[in-house]
Amino acid sequence: MATRSSAPLHPCSPAPLLMSAAIEFENVSKRFILHHARPRSFQELVIGALWRSRSREELWALNGVSFEVEQGEMLGVIGPNGSGKSTILKLISRILEPTSGSITVDGKVSALIELGAGFHPDLTGRENVYLNGSILGLSQEEMDVRFKEIVTFAELGRFIDMPLKIYSSGMYMRLGFAIAINVEPDILLIDEVLAVGDESFQKKCLAKIEEFKQQGKTMVFVSHALETVRKLCDKAIWLEEGEIQSMGNPGKVIYDYLDDLRRKEGVTLDEKHRHLRYELEEQRLENRWGSGEVERLPTHVLMGENDAHCLDSGWHEVEDWPPKVRWTKKRASLLLMPDGSASRLSMIAWCPELALNPQSGRVYVDGRVVGKFDLTDANPRTFSFWLPQPDKSQPIKVTIEVKRTVIPAEAGLSEDRRELGVAVQEIWTD
Amino acid sequence: MRERILELVKYRELVRNLVIRDIKLRYRNSVLGFVWCLGNPLLMMAVFTVVFTILMPTDIPKYPVFILCALLPWNYFNTSIMGAIDSIVGNAHLIKKVYFPREVLPLSIVLANLVNFLLALIVLFAMLFAFRVRLTPWALYLPLIILIQTIFTLGLGLIFATLNVFYRDTKIIMEVGMLAWFFLTPVFYRIEDLVPQYARLMYWVNPMASFISWYRIVLYHGISMEPGFIFRTFVTSVIALIVGYLVFTRYSSVFGEEV
Secondary structure, three states: OOEOOOOOOHHHOOOOOOOOEEEEEEEEEEEEEOHHHOOOOHHHHHHHHHHOOOOOOEEEEEEEEEEEEEOOOEEEEEOOOOOOHHHHHHHHOOOOOOOEEEEEEOOOEEEEOOOOOOOOOOOEHHHHHHHHHHHOOOOHHHHHHHHHHHHHHHOOHHHHHOEHHHOOHHHHHHHHHHHHHHOOOOEEEEEOHHHOOOHHHHHHHHHHHHHHHHOOOEEEEEOOOHHHHHHHOOEEEEEEOOEEEEEEOHHHHHHHHHHHHHHOOOOOOOHHHHHHHHHHHHHHHOOOOOOOOOOOOOOEEEOOOOOOOOEEEOOOOOOOOOOOEEEOOOEEEEEEOOOOOOOHHHHHHHOOOOOOOOOEEEEEEOOEEEEEEEHHHOOOEEEEEEOOOOOOOOOEEEEEEEEOOOOOHHHOOOOOOOOEEEEEEEEOOO | OHHHHHHHHHOHHHHHHHHHHHHHHHHHOOOOOOHHHHHHHHHHHHHHHHHHHHHOOOOOOOHHHHHHHHHHHHHHHHHHHHHHHHHOHHHHHHHOOOOOOOOHHHHHHHHHHHHHHHHHHHHHHHHHHHOOOOOOHHHHHHHHHHHHHHHHHHHHHHHHHHHHHHOOHHHHHHHHHHHHHHHOOOOOOOHHHOOHHHHHHHHHHOHHHHHHHHHHHHHHHOOOOOHHHHHHHHHHHHHHHHHHHHHHHHHHHHHHHHO
């Protein structure tokens, strides 16, 4: 029998102080009776009753799925189309009821499943904001507080008092997104919303997701963008035909998934996924999965100007390599000089025999991406970011990961191979 | 059951916003806007009056008031039921994407129509005044009648809304059904004009006949009502609501996959 226990006062109960599971699936199964096999009218019902030939086609979208998402954790769900990913989100948000098993959800859920569900084209932006807020279970006063923030985030300006039917699809989406993230959910469900919208909007979404992570919100992220799942998620599930194939460290789960895909007949991984798989395999060979609490990035540091082949790995302290780093109490700026003689980054870029293109890469602070850079524009870039939880006893690791984007054939490296130049510095806050 | 009702209370803001949305949308795109809410009953009254005083004269005095007393409550009932039938299927995009107590949808439809009905009562009172029908203290029964009718309408609306999710024919059948119901309810004729045994049968099986008579008795005739009659209608309505609510909540958890 399907049971659904939830914390009392389901959508609005405050998150408990203790670390506990925000979402818990226990042996959850979901059966759909396929619509074409179901009588949709009295006529079909009568015919069905007379002939009894009507086949009840069943589809088990989920089959005995169990997992837990801790408070503040971000879970990535990957798998092919029709594997049951979206069904999980719909079960969490209570749109669907499980056929069997139990689901516990603790906290207010907001879903970025379809932005602007419930928008009415004839109502103005303002009216839609309030209507949508109440659909998500917020009161008028609660929406009053958030209204300004929503309008600012959606960049609507004076359009807010015009009917939605004159909005561009971008405005429509921005408004939907702004509402969904400003209802201050405890649990945020994200379903491929990042796949839509222009690049700047996607960036904004990612930045907001980062912010939610910092705030310790629980998130479930369903995506085909494996690279994003690896970067963002603390944990991942690979679903196939409604069953969990692999669960745990995102890198490992994605590797398992890609490896399985590769083995399948008639499937060729595209360039992007081949690279990702290769990268992950390297990690796997170096046995770097661990418990997932500490993540080590592949760290190949190129040493010295003329010693380009000397690769080192592991956390590396480089004394003569401080890119100009300034620290204030809570905020750090990091200046990268593409042509600065003291910068190791520039030295990597200067190695002629590897013919490395000007570098692009990412900057991590404690394993979290704080920025991307591309030095092709030959301009110094400054990254500013907030330091996570300043703690005198803990070093903060700033990692700069540099990707070589073009590998010439004459370098004698196989085309599939890609190296990462990573410089690491440990900095203690004062 | 208790939890579900508490949850519904928590979503009262949504009900309110949906009611406001409905009313706003109804008149926003028409030139005359809000005037229609008063003009529509007047036009319908004019049509019936032309038919039954000029084309096919009856001996009913003050026919415009006679018809309006019944037509407004009937319209309230009719639009509520037809709206409620479509409330779940018509909002499939919402049902599939967001969770909220599903009963909010038919409830807000009925309440939006109630607001409309209350506004239309202005026209009724204006007509009562224009035709010099003297209001008696019995007119104070009006809020009670409206309340009981709303309870009945809501109960029925919940049942039909659920049925329509599983069998889309419900809506098509009810379009004819409501027309038949209209003719079987003493809206444009007097129940006394019927063959007596049918009149009694009508009171027994058609709660709408009771409501309509009730409005006429307290407004048009301005006389008192039999308390037993009030009680019976009340019980019928409450039963309709309980049954409707149980049926609806029994199946509402699968609406997400059936709409």
